[in-house]
Amino acid sequence: MSFLDLVSKRQSDRAFDPHRQIEQEKLDRILQAAQLAPSACNAQPWHFIIVKDELLRHQVADATSTKMLGINHFTKQAPIHLIIVEEPANFSSRMGSFFKKKHFPHIDIGIVAEHICLAATDEGIGSCMIGWFDEKRIKKILNIPSSNNVVLDIVLGYSTQDLRPKKRKEIKELVSYDKY
Numbered sequence: 541m542s543f544l545d546l547v548s549k550r551q552s553d554r555a556f557d558p559h560r561q562i563e564q565e566k567l568d569r570i571l572q573a574a575q576l577a578p579s580a581c582n583a584q585p586w587h588f589i590i591v592k593d594e595l596l597r598h599q600v601a602d603a604t605s606t607k608m609l610g611i612n613h614f615t616k617q618a619p620i621h622l623i624i625v626e627e628p629a630n631f632s633s634r635m636g637s638f639f640k641k642k643h644f645p646h647i648d649i650g651i652v653a654e655h656i657c658l659a660a661t662d663e664g665i666g667s668c669m670i671g672w673f674d675e676k677r678i679k680k681i682l683n684i685p686s687s688n689n690v691v692l693d694i695v696l697g698y699s700t701q702d703l704r705p706k707k708r709k710e711i712k713e714l715v716s717y718d719k720y
């Protein structure tokens with residue numbers, strides 16, 4: 541599969557086969573792809589919690605959904621929630637963040653998240669990044685120290701959805717050459 545085929549095949553999957561587990565060797569390769577992601581000053585400011593236990597998974601899923609807005613109910617079907625916890629970055633990255641007024645760990649975590657989703661696609665596994673969740677609740681459920689931020693939950697599972705055409709801005713809207 542070419543890289544463009546791979547990125548075209550990745551989509552946010554919002555329906556999973558709840559009875560089909562992800563094979564450990566596939567998960568291991570996905571985690572290896574995460575391990576290989578770049579980060580500012582190679583700080584690797586992340587920790588991944590693989591939530592597989594049914595009770596914990598359902599509690600985490602509940603913390604991502606909001607009844608009133610009808611958001612993220614599908615997350616209960618996913619056999620894995622991969623929680624990305626932000627870890628303190630190394631000194632160089634923190635200096636960079638301070639002097640350049642950019643929080644590099646959030647950029648790093650965005651990159652590692654896409655490594656994970658693309659690796660999942662490559663394994664035939666569906667994914668969806670979940671940014672809408674009750675962080676306090678997730679920290680409590682998973683014993684995450686209050687000083688660490690939970691940045692993303694990535695749900696993983698065998699998708700039951702067909703590939704949708706992508707809705708994207710035209711390249712000419714996104715790109716300019718030489719000047720803004």
Ligand SMILES: Cc1cc2nc3c(=O)[nH]c(=O)nc-3n(C[C@H](O)[C@H](O)[C@H](O)COP(=O)(O)O)c2cc1C
Nearest residue numbers: 550551552553554612668669670671672673692706
């Ligand atoms: C940081 C981030 C947070 C997201 N949070 C959610 C979410 O809470 N629930 C959801 O259903 N999709 C979420 N998404 C998925 C986006 O809605 C999706 O990527 C976008 O609509 C493009 O569609 P595609 O991923 O199918 O190409 C999130 C994506 C990103 C990158």
